[in-house]
Amino acid sequence: xxxxxxxxxxxxxxxxxxxxxxxxxxxxxxxxxxxxxxxxxxxxxxxxxxxxxxxxxxxxxxxxxxxxxxxxxxxxxxxxxxxxxxxxxxxxxxxxxxxxxxxxxxxxxxxxxxxxxxxxxxxxxxxxxxxxxxxxxxxxxxxxxxxxxxxxxxxxxxxxxxxxxxxxxxxxxxxxxxxxxxxxxxxxxxxxxxxxxxxxxxxxxxxxxxxxxxxxxxxxxxxxxxxxxxxxxxxxxxxxxxxxxxxxxxxxxxxxxxxxxxxxxxxxxxxxxxxxxxxxxxxxxxxxxxxxxxxxxxxxxxxxxxxxxxxxxxxxxxxxxxxxx
Amino acid sequence: xxxxxxxxxxxxxxxxxxxxxxxxxxxxxxxxxxxxxxxxxxxxxxxxxxxxxxxxxxxxxxxxxxxxxxxxxxxxxxxxxxxxxxxxxxxxxxxxxxxxxxxxxxxxxxxxxxxxxxxxxxxxxxxxxxxxx
Numbered sequence: 001x002x003x004x005x006x007x008x009x010x011x012x013x014x015x016x017x018x019x020x021x022x023x024x025x026x027x028x029x030x031x032x033x034x035x036x037x038x039x040x041x042x043x044x045x046x047x048x049x050x051x052x053x054x055x056x057x058x059x060x061x062x063x064x065x066x067x068x069x070x071x072x073x074x075x076x077x078x079x080x081x082x083x084x085x086x087x088x089x090x091x092x093x094x095x096x097x098x099x100x101x102x103x104x105x106x107x108x109x110x111x112x113x114x115x116x117x118x119x120x121x122x123x124x125x126x127x128x129x130x131x132x133x134x135x136x137x138x139x140x141x142x143x144x145x146x147x148x149x150x151x152x153x154x155x156x157x158x159x160x161x162x163x164x165x166x167x168x169x170x171x172x173x174x175x176x177x178x179x180x181x182x183x184x185x186x187x188x189x190x191x192x193x194x195x196x197x198x199x200x201x202x203x204x205x206x207x208x209x210x211x212x213x214x215x216x217x218x219x220x221x222x223x224x225x226x227x228x229x230x231x232x233x234x235x236x237x238x239x240x241x242x243x244x245x246x247x248x249x250x251x252x253x254x255x256x257x258x259x260x261x262x263x264x265x266x267x268x269x270x271x272x273x274x275x276x277x278x279x280x281x282x283x284x285x286x287x288x289x290x291x292x293x294x295x296x297x298x299x300x301x302x303x304x305x306x307x308x309x310x311x312x313x314x315x316x317x318x319x320x321x322x323x324x325x
Numbered sequence: 326x327x328x329x330x331x332x333x334x335x336x337x338x339x340x341x342x343x344x345x346x347x348x349x350x351x352x353x354x355x356x357x358x359x360x361x362x363x364x365x366x367x368x369x370x371x372x373x374x375x376x377x378x379x380x381x382x383x384x385x386x387x388x389x390x391x392x393x394x395x396x397x398x399x400x401x402x403x404x405x406x407x408x409x410x411x412x413x414x415x416x417x418x419x420x421x422x423x424x425x426x427x428x429x430x431x432x433x434x435x436x437x438x439x440x441x442x443x444x445x446x447x448x449x450x451x452x453x454x455x456x457x458x
Contacts, residue, residue, distance in 0.1 A: 084337045091333070091400040095366065095393055179335035179404070251368050255391055258402070265335055 047308075050301045054294060061290035067118070068283035075208070075276035081177070082205060082269040089216075089266050092259040096224060104196035104223055106145075107137045108166070110189070110264070111157070112202040112271045113150035115170060120278035122203045122271075123152040125213045130201050133215070134161070147189055149268070166193050173272060179265050186261035196220050198260060202267040203274035209281060211274040216267060218260045221252045326360035328394075330376065332385065332401045339406040340385070347399065348375040349392060364395045369403060371445045373453050384409035386453040388446055409453040417454060421447040 111130045113123045130153070134144045147167045148154050154168050167189060175181065189198075198218040203211040330347060332340040348357050350372035358365075369390050376383045390403030424447040428440040 081336070085335055087333050087338055088335055088402065091393060091402060094400075183404075251366070254368055255366070258391060262335065262402070 047301060047305055050297060050304070054297045054301065057290050057294050057297065061287050061294065064283045064287040064290065068280050068287065071276045071280040071283065075273060075280065078177075078269060078273050078276065079205075082266070082273050085262075085266045085269055088262045089259070092255075092262065096219070096255075096259065104219075105142050106194060106196045107133070107142065108145050108147060108189075108193050108195040108198050109133050110147045110198060110200045110267075111149065111153045112200065112267055113148070113153035114271070114275040115151045115173060116275075117152065118279055118282060119275050120282040122211055122213075122274055122278045123150075123156070126201050126203060126271075127153050127156045129213050129215065130157070131161075133199055133201070134164070145193065147193060149185075172268065177265075177269060177272065179261075182265040182268055183261040186257070186264045190257060190260065196223050200263060200267045202271040203278075205270045205273035205277065208277050211278060216263045218256065218263055221249060221256050224252065224256070225249075326397070328358070328360055329398045330401070331399065332374075332387075332403065332406050334403055334406050339408070342378070344376045344378045346377040349401075350374070351392075358394060358399065360397055362394055366393045367391070369401065371442075371449050373409075373449060374401070374406075384453045386412070386446075386449045388449070407450065407453070412450050412454050414454050417447065417450045421451055423447075 109130050111126055113126050130146065134146070137144045144164065146157060146161060146165045147169075148157060148165060149169045149172055151170050154170065157165065169185065169188075172185075197220065200216045200218070202214060202216075204214040206212055327343040327345060328347065330340060330342060330344045331338070346357065346359050348355055349367070350370055351367045352370045356367070369387055369392050371389045372387060374385045374387050376385065386407045386409065387401070387403045388405040390401065392399065392401045394400075421444075424440065424444040428437070428444050431437045431440040
């Protein structure tokens with residue numbers, strides 16, 4: 001009886017939870033045990049703790065669901081732009097070829113990543129591929145430098161490759177993406193970095209659930225000439241009559257710059273699409289997990305509530321029968 | 326024999342059709358391209374492109390880019406393109422006046438260059454409308 005009264009009191013004075021219950025909650029690592037064995041095998045059941053936990057999990061579920069819907073709407077907006085820009089870089093590839101295997105002395109890896117987090121593993125894959133390219137292209141005469149777009153890649157690459165970073169650009173998506181902005185950016189990069197080959201690393205948007213890390217290669221004019229002379233894919237380049245300027249070299253130089261800005265534009269758009277898609281799926285699985293956890297907590301809550309009621313009843317009945325008999 | 330013409334800008338595909346002949350304005354003058362032309366790759370200046378389909382000439386204002394022709398397939402990649410029929414005459418006149426005013430009060434090299442560019446673009450668009458008629 002006394003224990004029941006104590007327990008009832010414990011529940012009424014819920015804010016002043018007994019010290020033993022608090023330590024029990026704090027000591028358990030992941031999933032707090034709600035039943036505490038007292039000195040005489042009595043159970044203090046802190047339904048309050050479970051209730052608090054359920055409230056916070058429910059809030060998390062709501063927030064992640066909202067984030068998923070926001071990401072979905074942003075994705076729709078960017079997707080049309082991306083598809084329109086895809087046709088732009090294909091003629092360049094048809095004319096100048098995409099030669100990832102070109103052997104050059106000065107490589108520049110342009111890594112495109114997102115500024116905000118909570119978007120799954122796309123940034124880590126981009127960084128992994130950039131590091132792989134770096135390793136592949138470092139040797140006695142060759143060197144690789146980084147140009148970083150986006151906060152997340154910056155955080156990861158600054159840690160171990162600080163000396164190889166040439167340029168860092170962040171907050172790309174503050175204004176909606178358009179070609180003028182990206183071409184100014186491309187101009188900056190071309191002015192400040194000497195290169196023989198530019199490799200742009202980004203996540204291509206295949207579908208809402210699949211993002212493929214890709215590398216687009218843009219070669220500088222000297223390398224293009226070299227490859228054209230050696231035949232192979234670029235051998236046809238010489239057969240083109242080049243007009244509209246003083247020299248063929250000047251036109252090819254302009255063409256290479258235009259190619260770079262178009263490929264950058266496409267890459268930045270595709271990466272933005274992938275970011276939104278990855279965020280959508282990450283938030284979706286997160287809200288689903290929150291829902292599962294909520295179900296489990298509700299069951300535990302009901303079980304412990306019923307158990308405490310049952311124990312109280314038993315004690316009352318046994319106390320009453322002891323009095324009679 | 327027709328040419329397959331494709332005009333692309335960073336934001337959209339402006340034209341994708343078959344034409345009989347085109348007149349392109351490059352940095353070193355205008356060139357006419359008929360079917361079975363030799364392969365060419367040229368830079369395009371801000372100017373107008375004239376297309377002939379079925380004895381009718383269409384004008385499109387182009388804002389600088391590149392063109393490539395191979396085996397009766399022409400691909401034009403420009404920063405921006407507007408069909409003559411899509412341009413509003415009054416709006417273009419106003420833009421031209423604003424561009425001229427900006428050029429007059431531009432100071433500093435960058436502003437002058439930008440104002441010049443805007444003026445050329447406005448002039449091209451005016452020309453595009455005028456040559457239709």
